[in-house]
Amino acid sequence: MAQQAQHPSPVHEQMNIVIVGHVDHGKSTLLGRLYADTGSLPEGKLEKIQAICRQQGKEFEYAFLFDAFLEEQQQGITIDTARTFFTWEGRQYIIIDAPGHKEFLKNMVSGAARAEAALLVIDAFEGVKDQSKRHGLLLSMLGVKQVAVVVNKMDLVRYREDVFRGIEKEYGEFLAQLNITPTYVIPASAKEGVNITRAASQMPWYQGPTVLDSLARFQRQTAREDQPLRFPIQDVYKFDARRILVGRLTAGKLTVGDRLVFSPSNKSAHIQTIEAFNVDPPPMHAVAGQSVGITLDEQIFVERGQIATHPESVPLVSTSFRAHVFWLGQRPLEMKRPYLLRLTTRETPCEVIEIHRIVDANNLDDHTTRALVHRNEVADVTLKTKWPIAFDLYADFEATGRFVLVDQYDVSGGGIITAFVHDEQEELRHEARMRESTWITGNVGPEERAQHYGHRAAVVLFTGPDAAAKAFLAKKLESVLVAEGRHAYLLDPLNLRRGLDSDLGDTDTHETVRRFGEVVRLLADTGLLIITSTNAFSSTADHVVQAIHTLVDPVPVITIYMTKSSERLQPDADLVFAGPEDFDERVHEILAFLKRKGILADPLGLRPSFQFSI
Numbered sequence: 001m002a003q004q005a006q007h008p009s010p011v012h013e014q015m016n017i018v019i020v021g022h023v024d025h026g027k028s029t030l031l032g033r034l035y036a037d038t039g040s041l042p043e044g045k046l047e048k049i050q051a052i053c054r055q056q057g058k059e060f061e062y063a064f065l066f067d068a069f070l071e072e073q074q075q076g077i078t079i080d081t082a083r084t085f086f087t088w089e090g091r092q093y094i095i096i097d098a099p100g101h102k103e104f105l106k107n108m109v110s111g112a113a114r115a116e117a118a119l120l121v122i123d124a125f126e127g128v129k130d131q132s133k134r135h136g137l138l139l140s141m142l143g144v145k146q147v148a149v150v151v152n153k154m155d156l157v158r159y160r161e162d163v164f165r166g167i168e169k170e171y172g173e174f175l176a177q178l179n180i181t182p183t184y185v186i187p188a189s190a191k192e193g194v195n196i197t198r199a200a201s202q203m204p205w206y207q208g209p210t211v212l213d214s215l216a217r218f219q220r221q222t223a224r225e226d227q228p229l230r231f232p233i234q235d236v237y238k239f240d241a242r243r244i245l246v247g248r249l250t251a252g253k254l255t256v257g258d259r260l261v262f263s264p265s266n267k268s269a270h271i272q273t274i275e276a277f278n279v280d281p282p283p284m285h286a287v288a289g290q291s292v293g294i295t296l297d298e299q300i301f302v303e304r305g306q307i308a309t310h311p312e313s314v315p316l317v318s319t320s321f322r323a324h325v326f327w328l329g330q331r332p333l334e335m336k337r338p339y340l341l342r343l344t345t346r347e348t349p350c351e352v353i354e355i356h357r358i359v360d361a362n363n364l365d366d367h368t369t370r371a372l373v374h375r376n377e378v379a380d381v382t383l384k385t386k387w388p389i390a391f392d393l394y395a396d397f398e399a400t401g402r403f404v405l406v407d408q409y410d411v412s413g414g415g416i417i418t419a420f421v422h423d424e425q426e427e428l429r430h431e432a433r434m435r436e437s438t439w440i441t442g443n444v445g446p447e448e449r450a451q452h453y454g455h456r457a458a459v460v461l462f463t464g465p466d467a468a469a470k471a472f473l474a475k476k477l478e479s480v481l482v483a484e485g486r487h488a489y490l491l492d493p494l495n496l497r498r499g500l501d502s503d504l505g506d507t508d509t510h511e512t513v514r515r516f517g518e519v520v521r522l523l524a525d526t527g528l529l530i531i532t533s534t535n536a537f538s539s540t541a542d543h544v545v546q547a548i549h550t551l552v553d554p555v556p557v558i559t560i561y562m563t564k565s566s567e568r569l570q571p572d573a574d575l576v577f578a579g580p581e582d583f584d585e586r587v588h589e590i591l592a593f594l595k596r597k598g599i600l601a602d603p604l605g606l607r608p609s610f611q612f613s614i
Contacts, residue, residue, distance in 0.1 A: 012090045012091070013090070013091050013092070013220055014091070014092045014093075014094060015091055015092070015093055015094070015116055015117070015215075015218065015220055016094045016096065016115050016116050016117075017093055017094065017095050017096065017115065017116070017117050017118065017119060017215060017218070018095075018096040018097075018115035018117075018118045018119075018139075018144070019031065019095060019096070019097050019118070019119040019120075019121065020118060020119070020120055020121070020135040020138075020139070021120060021121030021122065021131075021132065021135065021150075021152075022121075022122075022123065022126075022129050022131045022132060024123065024126075025121045025122060025123040025126070025129075025132075025152055025153070026121060026123065026152040026153055026190050026191070027097060027121050028097075029061060029152075029190040029191055030119075030121060030150065030152060030188070030190035030196065030211070031084070031095060031097065032061075032190075033190045033191075033193055033196050033197075034086070034196055034197065034211065034212065035084075035086055037193060037196060037197040037198075037212075038086060038088050038197060038212065040086035040087070040088075061191075084097070088212065088215070088216070089216065091216070093215060096115060115142070115144050116144075116146065116218065116220060116221055117144065117146035117147065117148070117183075117215075117218040118139050118144050118146070118147045118148070119147075119148050119150055119211070119214075119215075120132070120135060120136065120139070120147055120148070120149050120150065121150045121152050122149060122150070122151050122152065122167060122171065123152060123153050124151045124152060124153045124154045124156060124157050124163055124164065124167065124187070125153050125156040125157055127166075127167055127170075128167060128170050128171050128174070132171065133174055136171075136174060136175050136178060136180065137178060137359060137378075138378065139178075139180065140175075140178035140179065140180050141324040141326075141359075141378050141380075141416075142324070142416065143324075143394045143395050143416055143418070145180065145395070146183050146218050146219065147175070147180055147182050147183060148182065148183050148184040148185075148186060148211070148214040148215075148218075149168075149171060149182045149184070149185045149186065150186050150188050150211055151164055151167050151168070151185065151186065151187045151188065152188055152189065152190055153189060153190075153191070154187045154188060154189045154194065154195075154202075154203070155189040155191065155192050155194065155202075159187070159189075159194075159200075159202045159203050161203070161205045161206075164187045164203075164206075168185045171185075172185070183214065183217070183218070184208055184209055184214045184217075185208075186206075186208060186209065186210070186211055186214060187200065187203055187206055188200070188210075188211060189202075195210050195211065196210060196211050196212065197210055197211070197212045198210065223288075224250070224251045224252075224288035224289065225251075225252065225253055225287040225288040225289075226252075227251040227252055227288070227397070228251065228252050228309065228310065228312075228313035229249070229251065229252030229253065229254065229260075229308070229309050229310050229313065230249070230250045230251040230252060230307060230309060230315070230392070230397060230399065230400050231247055231248075231249050231250070231252070231254065231260075231307065231308040231309070232247050232248070232250065232305070232306075232307050232308075232344035232345045232346070232399075232400070233245050233246070233247045233262070233302060233303070233304055233305065233306045233307070233308065233345060234246050234247040234248065234304060234345050235247075235304055236302060236303065236304065237293065242295050243295065243296075243299060243447070244275055244293040244294065244295055245293060245294050245295075245296070245302055245308070246275075246291070246292070246293040246294075247291070247292075247308075247345065248289070248290070248291040248292075249286055249287065249288045249289065249290055249291075249292070250288060250344070250397070250399035250400065251288050251397060251399065251400075252287075252288060252309075252310075253285060253286065253287050253288070254271060254274060254285065254286040254287075254292070254294065255271070255284065255285050256271050256272070256273060256274055256284045256285075257270060257271060258270065258271045258310065259271075259310070259311055260296075260308045260309065260310065260311075261308070261309055261310070261311050261314055261433075261437070262300075262302050262306040262307070262308050263306060263307050263309065263314055263315050263317055263390035264306070264317040264388045264389060264390045264429070264553060265301065265302070265303075265306055265436075265553045265554040266429075266432050266433040266435075266436040266437070266553070267300040267301060267302060267436055267554070268300075268311070268436055268437055268439075269296035269297055269298045269300050270296065270297040270298075271294050271295075271296065271297075272294075272295045272296055272297045273294065273295045274286055274292055274293070274294055275292060275293035275294065275295065276290075276292050276293070294308075298441060298445060299445035299446055299447045299448075300445075300446065301446055301457075301554045301555060302554070303554050304345055304346075305344070305345050305346030305347065305348075305389075306346075306390065306554070307344065307390040307400065311437065314390075314433075315390040315391055315392050315397075315400060316390070316391055316392060316393070316420050317388050317389070317390050317391075317429055318388060318389075318391075318420060318421060318422065318423050318426065319384055319385050319386075319387065319388050319389070319423045319425065319546075320353070320382060320383065320384045320385070320421035320422075320423045321382070321383060321391065321417050321419065321420055321421050322356075322380070322381070322382050322383075322417070322418050322419035322420075322421055323380075323381060323382075323383055323403070323415040323416060323417050323418055324378060324379070324380055324381075324415055324416050324418055325352075325373065325378070325379045325381050325383075325405065325413050325414070325415040326378055326413055326414050326415060327373045327374065327375060327376070327377050327378075327379065327412065327413040328375060328376070328412060328413055328414075329375060329407050329410065329412025329413055330375065330410075330412070331407060331412070332372040332373055332374045332375070333352060333372065333373035333374075333379065333405075333407075333412075333413060334352070334371065334372055334373075335351070335352045335353065335354070335355060335371050336351055336352070336353070337351060337352070338350075338351055339351065339352075339405045339406060339407055339412075340405070340406040341383065341385060341389075341403055341404075341405060341406075342403060342404050342405075342406065343389060343391055343400070343402075343403040344399060344400055346389055346390075348385045348386055348387050348389055349385070349386040350383050350384060350385040350386065350405075351383070351384055352381050352382070352383055352384075353382050353383070353384045354381060354382040355370070355371060355373065355379055355380075355381050356379075356380040356381065356382070357379065357380040358370055358373055358377050358378070358379045358380075359377065359378045359379070380418075382421060383415075386572070387549060388423075388425065388429065388549070388550065388553070391403075391417055392417070393417055393418065393419070393420070394416035394417050394418065395418075401416055401417045402414070402415070402416050402417075403415055403416075403417070424543070424546070425546055425547065425550045428514060428517070428547055428550045428551055429550050431514070431551075432550060432551050432553070446525075446527065449487075449526070449527030450527065452527075453486060453487040453527050454485065454486065454600070454601045455486055455487070455527075455529055455594075455599055455600045455601060456527075456556070456598070456599050457524040457525070457526075457527050457528060457529070457530075457555050458524075458529055458530070458555060458556040458557070458558060458594070458599045459520055459524065459530045459532065459548060459552060459555060459556070459557045459558065460474075460477065460529065460530070460531045460532070460558050460560065460590070460594075461532055461533065461534065461544075461545060461548065461557055461558065461559050461560070462474055462531075462532070462533035462534070462535075462560050462562060463533065463534045463544075463545065463559055463560070463561050463562075463571075463573065464560075464561040464562040464563045464571070464573075465562075465563055465564070466562040466563050466564050467535055469562045469564075469577075469581055470533050470535060470562050471533070471535070472583060473560075473562070473577075473581070473583055473586055473587070474490055474531050474532070474533060475490060476583050476584075476587055477531055477587050477590055478490040478531050480587050480591070481529060481531075481591075486529055486600075487526075487527055487528055487529060488528065488529040488530075488531060489523065489528050489529070489530055489531065490531045490532070491519070491520065491523065491530050491531065491532040492532070492533075492535075493516055493532065493533070493534075493535065493537065494535075496512075496515065496516060496519060497512070500515060500519070501515060509537065512537065513537060513543065513544055513547045514547065514551075516537075516544075516547075516548075517547050517548050517550070517551035517552065518551060520532070520548055520551065520552055521551050521552045521555075524552050524555045529599075545557065545559055556597065556599060558574050558575075558590075558593070558594065558597070558599075559573040559574050559575075560573060560574065560575045560576075560577065560590065561573035561575070561576045561577070562576075562577050562578075562581075563576075563577075563578050564578070564579065565578060565579070574593065575589065575590065575593060
C-alpha cells in the first residue's frame, strides 16, 4: 500500500539519477510507484487520480501518478520537462526521465543535468531490445559508470528466475563491451509494487536490493568543494594598480596565501587577496560555486581561458585529446574542417583528425569508416586544437572535461573528453612547467615594463618561403619600432648557431629549436618586442611556431607569413603578405595589428595617460 505524504527529512545531499528505457518498458509506472510508496506525492494526489480513473472507467495506473507529479512540480518552476524530485532518508534524488533517446541526448549534452548514476529499465516479457542497447551505449559515451538495471514486469513471466537470469546474462555481456559493469540487476514489478521499495516475497531466489535500496547505495561524487581546485579565469580587470583575475570556482577551495599554477602557461604566484562584490572586509576563503576575483603577490601574464590550480593537482595540457562528440548541427561534422572549441572560458580553433567510431543515435547503426558525422550521431574522435589547452578527463572533473563545438556561429555539438593524447610539444611543456615553478624574479614586473616601454612583451615571428622579403621586412620593422622609442630587438637564429649552438649538428633539430625558444623566453622576460624568423631551421615552420608558443606562453606570438605567390594556399597565420611588397605599407599593417591586439600603445610621445592591461 502506498504511504501517505509525509514531512520530508532534512536534506543533507543531492544526487542526479537518469532513468532510461524503451517507451513501453514501464519507466513511468516505476517512478509513479516509487513516489507513491515513499510518501513523496502531494497529500491527496493518489486518491484524486484514482477517483478520476473511476469516473472515466479506466483502470488506475501508477504511471498516471508520475505524469501528475511531474505537472505538479513544473508549476512556476523553470526546469527540464522530464525532471522530478523526491527525498528519502536525507538524500534528495533529482530524477531525469529520458522519454526518448533524442531527448536524452539533448538534455545530457546541454549540461542541464549531471547524471551520477542511472536506472535502465528492461521489460522482462519483451527482453533486451535495440533501444535498451542504444541507451546503454549512450550512458557509456556520457561516462555514467554507476548503472542499475531494473528487469521490470516480472509478473508477466510469473517471476521466473530463468527468464531473469537470461536477460541478466545477455545484457551484462552487451554492457561489458561498453566497459560498463552494472552495479545491480534487479528483478521487479512496478505495477504490483514488487521489489520497488519492499523486498520480493514472490522471488525468494533473489537476495539483492530493491530499486529504492539501489538508489541509496549509489555513491555520490566527491563534493565539488572537496575536489582539487579548478578556477578557470573569466577575465582580467584593472583597478588602480591592481590586476584582479575573476572567474567562478568549478571545484575546490581558494585561501589567501595559496600558491597557484596557471595552465597551460605554467605561470605561478601566491594569492594576495580574494575580492568579492560588495563584501567588506574581503573574504579569506572561497569555495566551489562562488564567483570571485583574486590578486596575486607578483604580476605575471595571465589571460582569459587559463585554469588556476594548486601545484599538486594541475590539469592535463595538450593540443590533442580523444572525446565522445554528440553532433546536433545541421551540417555534418567533417574531418579537417575548422571548428571553434569552447571549454570552460577558453576558446580555440580545432579540427577532427581521426574518427574512430560513429553510432547513429536513432538506430544504433555502427559506422567505423565514414568520414562524416551526421546530425543525432555520436562519434568517438580525436580532436586537435590550434594551441595547447588545459583540461581534465570527464570522469575526473565534469566542468573541465566537457566542451562544445561551434560550426561557424552555431553551437552544433558537445562532447566529453575520454583520453589524453600525447603531442610533440609534451617534452617542451614539461620543461617549461619545471622552469616556471622555480623561476627567480626581480622587483620589476611585466606591467611596470609595459608601462615604461609602451608595449607588452611579444614575439613577431616571420614564416613562409620568401626568405629575402622576410629578412628585409624584419629589419625595417625593428627600425620603425626603435625610432618610436620601443624596446625592440631583431633576433636572428643564425647568431645562435654561431655561438650558443656551435656544439650542435645540422640534424639536431629538436635541441636547436628548444634552445632558441628558451632564449626567446629570456628576452621576453625583459619586456622586449622580439622580431625573429624561422629561416635558420630545418624543421617545419609549424613545429618552430608551436615550440615557441609552448616555451614563452602566455607571451603573444604573432606569426607573419610571406610568400612570392598570391595563389598559394593561405596558411594559418595572423598576417599573410604575398607578391611584390610595399614594405612601408606592410610595416604600417603590422603596427596596426599589434595595436589591435593590445600589444602596442600609442607612440611614447603621444601617450601621456596610457593605461596598459595585460
